[in-house]
Amino acid sequence: MSVVQNTGEKKNWYLPGIFTGLGITMKHLFYNLLNRKKMITLDYPEQKYEYSPRFKGNHILTVKKDGSLRCTACMLCATNCPAECIKITAAEHEDPSVEKYPISYEIDMLRCVFCGFCEEACPVDAIRLGPEWQTPGLSGTNFIYDIQKLAYRPQLKGGILTHVDDEERHKAGI
Ligand code: SF4
Numbered sequence: 001m002s003v004v005q006n007t008g009e010k011k012n013w014y015l016p017g018i019f020t021g022l023g024i025t026m027k028h029l030f031y032n033l034l035n036r037k038k039m040i041t042l043d044y045p046e047q048k049y050e051y052s053p054r055f056k057g058n059h060i061l062t063v064k065k066d067g068s069l070r071c072t073a074c075m076l077c078a079t080n081c082p083a084e085c086i087k088i089t090a091a092e093h094e095d096p097s098v099e100k101y102p103i104s105y106e107i108d109m110l111r112c113v114f115c116g117f118c119e120e121a122c123p124v125d126a127i128r129l130g131p132e133w134q135t136p137g138l139s140g141t142n143f144i145y146d147i148q149k150l151a152y153r154p155q156l157k158g159g160i161l162t163h164v165d166d167e168e169r170h171k172a173g174i
C-alpha cells in the first residue's frame with residue numbers, strides 16, 4: 001500500500017474534497033438509477049439471492065416414515081459441535097430396537113457458526129443443514145430452535161424424510 005501525502009496549500013481546503021466525493025456518489029447514483037438491470041445489488045426482500053443447493057443454512061431434524069424423529073440421541077453432533085450450541089436430553093424408547101430418542105433437542109442459532117460438523121458427525125442422517133438462510137426474530141429466545149422448529153416447522157411441509165430406512169439399518173446391524 002502506498003500513502004500519497006498532499007503537501008501543497010490545497011491540503012487545508014476541505015470543500016474541494018467534499019464536493020469531489022459527492023460528485024462521485026451522485027455519478028454512481030444516477031448511473032445505477034438509469035441502468036437498474038446492471039445493478040449488482042438486489043432489492044431485498046422483494047428480490048432474493050439464489051444460493052446453491054449445497055448451501056448450509058438452517059438445520060433440519062429428519063423424520064422416519066411414521067413421522068417420528070430419526071435422531072437416536074447419541075450425542076455425536078453435540079460432542080462434535082465447536083460452538084457448543086446443541087443441547088440434547090435423551091430418554092429410553094419403548095421400542096427396544098430404537099434404544100434412545102431425544103425428548104428435547106435444542107440448537108442456539110445465535111451461537112451456531114453453520115460449519116456442518118453436526119451433519120458430518122451424525123451416523124443416521126438425522127440432522128442436515130438445509131437451504132433456508134433467513135432467521136428473523138425479535139428476541140434471543142426466537143433463536144433457540146427446538147424439536148418442533150427443527151423437524152416440523154411449516155416450511156418443511158410435514159418433515160424431511162431421512163435417507164436411512166430402519167429395516168435396512170437393522171439388517172446392516174446399526
Ligand atoms: S453447524 Fe456447526 S456450530 Fe452449528 S450446530 Fe452444527 S456443529 Fe454446531
Ligand code: SF4
Nearest residue numbers: 071072074075077122
Ligand atoms: S442428530 Fe445424529 S448425531 Fe446428533 S444426537 Fe441425533 S443421531 Fe446423534
